[in-house]
Amino acid sequence: MNVWEILRTEAPENLLSDGYSAVIIDGIYSVDYKRIAELKCDGLMSDARNKISEWRTELELDVISDEDKTRLTAWMKYIKELKALDFTDMVDEKCYSLIEWPIIPSDL
Known part of the structure; x- marks a missing residue:
């Protein structure tokens, strides 16, 4: 296996982006x-x-309002x-896109 390190500024545009885990092994780009x-x-x-x-x-202090x-x-x-x-079976973009993320509670 060959592994190369490159500066972000030297990577092709949109190859690397914040928050993404990706590797290039033997010339193959894979997103984790x-x-x-x-x-x-x-x-x-x-x-x-x-x-x-x-x-x-x-x-804990027993000073919480009913609303809170x-x-x-x-x-x-x-x-x-x-x-x-x-996320055990998360193998590709399709699986990732099918994640049913819980709905963030509103502030009521």
Whole structure:
């Protein structure tokens, strides 16, 4: 196997883009869609955890409003749905495009 490293500025246009995991092995360009899905899921999970951090503290201190408790519950359900996603068989772009990402909760 041959592996080459090139600077981003020397790569053909649109070959490399932020957030993509791809390799070129023996001249064959392959995108790692499983890794892309995992990275997207991790990002969504991080955003969700940031969103609920204050509500969790308020819940622990028993000072959370009913409205925020409802929001927290919706976001926790969303996080649970993200955790349930399975990327084991993510082999190509078609599989990636068929992922049913959970709907981000509204702020009610």
